[in-house]
Amino acid sequence: EVVIGGDGYMGVAYGDNGNPIFATTDTSADQVPAGSGNNFSNYSFVYDLDVDFKVSGTSDSGLTFGASGDFDDLGASQGARGWDNSIFISGDFGTLTMGDIDGGAENVIGDLAGVGLSGLGDFNENLFLLGAGAQPAGPVARYDYAISGLTLSLGLSDDAGYNIGAGYATDLFSVGAAYEAVADGATITIFDIDALGSTGSTAITATAPDGASQVIGAASVTFANVTLKGIYGRIDVDGTNIDTVDQYGVSAAAAFGAASVSAYYRAITTDFKTAGTPDNDFEAYGLGVAYDLGGGLALEAGVAQADSDLAADALTVADFGVSIDF
Amino acid sequence: EVVIGGDGYMGVAYGDNGNPIFATTDTSADQVPAGSGNNFSNYSFVYDLDVDFKVSGTSDSGLTFGASGDFDDLGASQGARGWDNSIFISGDFGTLTMGDIDGGAENVIGDLAGVGLSGLGDFNENLFLLGAGAQPAGPVARYDYAISGLTLSLGLSDDAGYNIGAGYATDLFSVGAAYEAVADGATITIFDIDALGSTGSTAITATAPDGASQVIGAASVTFANVTLKGIYGRIDVDGTNIDTVDQYGVSAAAAFGAASVSAYYRAITTDFKTAGTPDNDFEAYGLGVAYDLGGGLALEAGVAQADSDLAADALTVADFGVSIDF
Amino acid sequence: EVVIGGDGYMGVAYGDNGNPIFATTDTSADQVPAGSGNNFSNYSFVYDLDVDFKVSGTSDSGLTFGASGDFDDLGASQGARGWDNSIFISGDFGTLTMGDIDGGAENVIGDLAGVGLSGLGDFNENLFLLGAGAQPAGPVARYDYAISGLTLSLGLSDDAGYNIGAGYATDLFSVGAAYEAVADGATITIFDIDALGSTGSTAITATAPDGASQVIGAASVTFANVTLKGIYGRIDVDGTNIDTVDQYGVSAAAAFGAASVSAYYRAITTDFKTAGTPDNDFEAYGLGVAYDLGGGLALEAGVAQADSDLAADALTVADFGVSIDF
Secondary structure (H helix, E strand, O other): OOOEEEEEEEEEEEEOOOOOHHOOOOOEEEEEEEEEEEOOOOOEEEEEEEEEEEEEOOOOOEEEEEEEEEEEHHHHOOOEOOOOOEEEEEEEEEEEEEEOOOHHHHHHHHEEEEOOOHHHHOOOOOOOOOOOOOOOOOOEEEEEEOOOOOHHHHEOOOOOEEEEEEEEEEEEEEEEEEEEEOOOOOOEEEEEEHHHOOOOOOEEEOOOOEEEEEEEEEEEEOOOOEEEEEEEEEEOOOOOEEEEEEEEEEEEEEEEEEEEEEEEEEEEEEEEOOOOOOEEEEEEEEEEEEEEEEEOEEEEEEEEEEEEEEOOOOEEEEEEEEEEOO | OEEEEEEEEEEEEEEEEOHHHHEEEOOOOOOOOOOOOOOOOOEEEEEEEEEEEEEEEEEOOOEEEEEEEHHHHHHHHHOEEEEEEEEEEEEEEEEEEEEEEHHHHHHHHHHOOOOOOOOOOOOOOOOOOOOOOOOOOOOOEEEEEEEEEOEEEEEEEHHHHHEEEEEEOOEEEEEEEEEEOOOOOEEEEEEOOOHOOOOOOOOEEOOOOOOOEEEEEEEEEEOOEEEEEEEEEEEOOOOOOEEEEEEEEEEEEEEOOOEEEEEEEEEEEEEOOOOOOOOOOEEEEEEEEEEEEOOOOOEEEEEEEEOOOOOOEEEEEEEEEEEOOO | OOEEEEEEEEEEEEEEOOOOHOOOHHHHOEEOOOOOOOOOOEEEEEEEEEEEEEEEOOOOOOOEEEEEEEEEHHHHHHOEEEEEEEEEEEOOOEEEEEEEEOHHHHHHHHOOOOOOOOOOOOOOOOOOOOOOOOOOOOOEEEEEEEEOOEEEEEEEOOOOOEEEEEEOOOOOOOEEEEEEOOOOOOEEEEEEHHOOOOOOOOEEEEEEOOOEEEEEEEEEEEOOOOEEEEEEEEEEEEOOOOEEEEEEEEEEEEEEEEEEEEEEEEEEEEEOOOOOOOOOOEEEEEEEEEEEEEEEEEEEEEEEEEEEEOOOEEEEHHHEEEEEEE
């Protein structure tokens, strides 16, 4: 059985001038810096439309299997080295999933609560070392086993490494911990500061000759329709001038009838081994509200602010509009 | 609810040698000019297949909303700066639509009647200054309000400008008028003569330092299954060596049981300010016939001729085949 | 009516080091040769997911028509020179199909039985001179007529040439013969040895100034759930240093309840006119097994070996995993 669905949004966003997410080919927009030939808008229409599919089936012996994904990703799902979207098979042994999926760490830790119509830079998303990459880096494979609220999750990415996570959840609270190990010589992106609004690329990537690892934990508690969540993770990058990367953050999400609000605070500190190279501190805040109009239609709005020692200026972005779900 | 449908055609087309729409990678085809390494066919199979989706929903308070588009366009619909396909929300306040949609001018003016299986260069389509562009130029937003045969339509494109149209229609006739204004510094394509058959690019584009505008009107009358339509538009491009661009045309479409015929005549005159630069006159004619076989299958044939002072030769193209609609 | 379905697989594959199908962007994988900067895996996750559509309709007079294809191919199906996926119309006159389809030769000759989860290089597929190409080479058109077990099939590819095939099939056996003629000046790929595992490209392509042709025949016999098939073809390339290309092969496929096995042997010999240029001999073997778990789920495994005089080493690849069909 194949079920077709999807979601989308349309609205407007505001951003500081010179923020790359507002770069435009409209030559009537302001140039930042003046005369640079790079045009930026202070505002922009924001728009997104996804159509997705969900396939499910059952074998003669009762194994369940299926696939899911977005139609626009099917091109990258092709061939023996395809990777996008996902396929799963599930039984008493647990669940095996392959494709463009969360690894074992991301599966139990997850992200902080998001804000806004468009995600506003998705600064609520945690850093993980392993994920599905462009071909021919291939898909991620993950094995999950769940019993009585406990989830064990093991992720593998061809040559790049593995991660493992364990979580325990009740209606009232959840805790999770995970470990990621990247193989010697793998290239990882520690932090992509482009999203912060710098016009030049100041992403921190590293080819770690002696590998890299992360230990990360999360906890959440839910009461009176409010969910609080906190995470802390430490990334070690061996054999490079980066010593450690610490990430931590908290979020709150609450629902009051048809209305809901969410907020997060996050920080990432990169500590360099080289004497005289100062730490790079990144901080982000976000606040979002939504109102469910029923039938799949909702009003959503949000604002986010982010700052980094490597970016010239702090960034403020905000958006507002309607989202649809079908 | 998601409804899947689509259309397509298969057939053959004839064109003058050296016409770029008949350029081919088949090295056995004639080279034009001889020895140039550019291969052209005098005939070609023509083929097109679209699969599309239409989504509709209703909120608790009775607002209707939805989305529509082609599956092959979903890649460009992604992300906060996506633009392809479209999303709408509609209520007593009117209808708000965003995506790769007609602006306010195109919505009330439309095109002349088309001909042929493949469109044969689509010379029946009128010129409009504003439309949805490649990312990151983003989507077009349009607001429509309709009451008692009257339609008001306002289109906006991020930084590039706006257009507004008003139309009135009965079963017997329709009239429409629209105004478009492009912001200072916007780049617009006045006329893309590539489609005419020149092997070199002779498109007329302009970055208008002082903006550009168009006034355009259309009228149609329907009697005895025949619809006649006429349009006239004048584009002003400030601060460039182009003075005005005049476009006008007429078309007729008639249905006789399962058979139908259509024809158009169009002309575009570009007037340059520079002394000694002669006007560029473009003219196109088209004639098409179709026969509906029922169930979504039809036979279609057409011929079109176009000529421009900037093209070496006049172009004649013709096609024939079957179209399907599902 | 539009019916949505599809298939996919997930598993693991093993291959000799330095085989391009195991090339990876993972910098932690071995470099072959050492220090070359080209990373290869000895193993790889293999993954593929296709979602497809099948459209069918009937005209008022009883003609049937339709379209079929994969959603990920719809981008190349667009416009007058689209070519991917396919459209057909069928009646007493026979069936006319256009798109990315088998030509008249491939339609009656087919391929040998395949092996493995991912196809393992698809060395079981026969060589044909004509097929649908990238735009603007356009679609292939084919006319088929079938009566009492006899099939006639004529394929045409814009400028590049034509092919014609005739087959006769009963429940017990089938025979088929076909002829392909490529126009003077067409560029054809005789053999693409890249798939064999060489890190440099050693594909044999030829622009045949005086055309090229192939005569190819196939026969199969089925008894006690076992199907044996054999093919032989000879390609003549006029006006180049290639004299003839001979391809031949045999395959066996058998089903035992839910289990099935398949195997093939293939050889391609390229004979050069130039004195002193030795023949290039290519050989491949494959063996596959599958077990149907019901409901569309199956276990599949295979191994293939291939060797060519133009490749440094023989290639061995193997894979194992689950496939889904929905």
